[in-house]
Amino acid sequence: MKLQLTLILLSLTCFANAQKAFQHNLDKLVSMNINQEKVGDVLERVSKAGDFYFSYNGALFKQDSLVSLKVKEAPVRDVLDKLFDGKVDYRETGEYVILRYAASRLTIEPENITTAENLYMISGYIIDTETGKKVKQASVYEKRLLQSTLTDDEGYFRLRFKGEHSTVILTASKEFYRDTSLVFLSDIKVKPEGYKDKNSEYVKGFFNSIENSGISRFFISSKQRFQSLNIPGFFANSPFQASLIPGLSSHGIMSSQVVNKASLNILGGYTAGVNGIELAGLFNISKGDVKKFQAAGLFNTIGGSVEGIQLAGLVNDVRTDMKGVQAAGLVNHVVKDAEGVQLAGLGNIVSKNIRGTQAAGLGNIVSGSMDGVQLAGLLNFASRKQRGIQISGLLNYAKEMTGVQFGVINISGTNTGYSIGLINYASHGYHKVSLSSNEIFNANAAFKMGNANLYNVLFVGKNYSDTARLETMGFGFGHDFIFSNKVSIAGEYSSQYVYIGNWDYANFLNRFQANLQIQIFKGLTIFGGPVYSVYTSEAPVGSAAKGYKQQVAPAKHHAYTGDIKGWWGWNAGITLF
Structure with a gap:
């Protein structure tokens, strides 16, 4: 009795919360004066007036049908009733109002009830109450025993129950129909830890992405997909499940409606979610959330969220x-x-x-x-x-x-x-071209990319002379110390190769320079400053080709070793852009 009272109070609380959530947009007041406008345009005007969105299948109604409507400060639900004359049902989920076919009700017509010691079998038909036709591919399930089946092409079902049960409540569900339940026995012992029903439209949209994905459709049977479409809002909690492949599970085709604390899938499994640990030899497919730990030999694909550790030999795919x-x-x-x-x-x-x-x-x-x-x-x-x-x-x-x-x-x-790299390009950063001269190369061109914090420099240079030619190319970094819009100092380091007419020797010149920069006007800056150079080369004097400079270092220099020389020099030029 206490359990029944708790379930009733829980159901009333859930119903009250659902009613409160669903009334929000549908109770907004709108005013319309419409004369022969398309239904689609009218819905767009209503959604703008109420600051929400409509979601519906394009085949639900003819969107180019012309309607006339005049309302003043009327609730959105009344506007929809007048537009569709009760032929369209509607639900609200967050900022969306979902339009769907006005659902008929199902009925369960028992054919045979067989009882024996610890064994019960119930069979019958699922029927559309309006048309009297038998409904195929409808889900018939016992929520608390986590047993389910689908009706065949004739609308027929049969369910067997083992154990000591004195109540069996069968529920029939089918997409676009209202659910119905029928009590066959009484005082059932609850098997799962608990279960809950959610707003079906929300859950269906939430999980369709995982069920309709190519890889999931390959592993999930058509029966399981029908099950999810029929009862998208029912979920139960269970301490454990085991499966060989999706469908061959300790929960049968109800596995996709059960959240487990521990889940073991020999090859692969298909569940509503995990709040504990899940292991699979090949794959795990979960419609809902995964918490704590999940591992699979090939892949994990999740329709909800993941919180914890997720490991896969190939792919982890999380849809939220x-x-x-x-x-x-x-x-x-x-x-x-x-x-x-x-x-x-x-x-x-x-x-x-x-x-x-x-x-x-x-x-x-x-x-x-x-x-x-x-x-x-x-x-x-x-x-x-x-x-x-x-x-x-x-x-x-x-x-x-x-x-x-x-x-x-x-x-x-x-x-x-x-x-920091060879090429640093910022669309709204430096794109500067510098033309300069120094004590070694009388003509240099450089391109600067980056920003004031750090820019890189790509440059080439040449010393034009009949008897002392030199060519060079190199790379550098710089930083601008900005004092005002017009004045700054650029600290730069560059490393360059010096070509002396042959490639027999490695000749490298490293330069450290500080240039005072003065902007004349936007797009033109002049600069100049001192430079300290360090030149490293194993080339002996006279090894340069004819017409090239035989001694790169000036006469006055610091000889650190026979191969390394240093000296003070200068640099001056202009910067464009």
């Missing part, structure tokens, strides 16, 4: 959020937000935002913002803001970069951080 640790041999994929650590042999993909660490052999892709560390052998990509560190073997990209990038090529939209 992830919070914890994901590790996969190939790919980790999260459709919404992620927080924690992702480790993948090939790549990590997050469709919204991530806070944490991503490490992949090939690439990391975040469609939103990245707050943390990205490590990849080839590519890191953040389509919005990147706060933290990106390190890759080739390319880093962030639309708004506020952290640090290490890579051969670093690309960003706006850049207020530091990019």
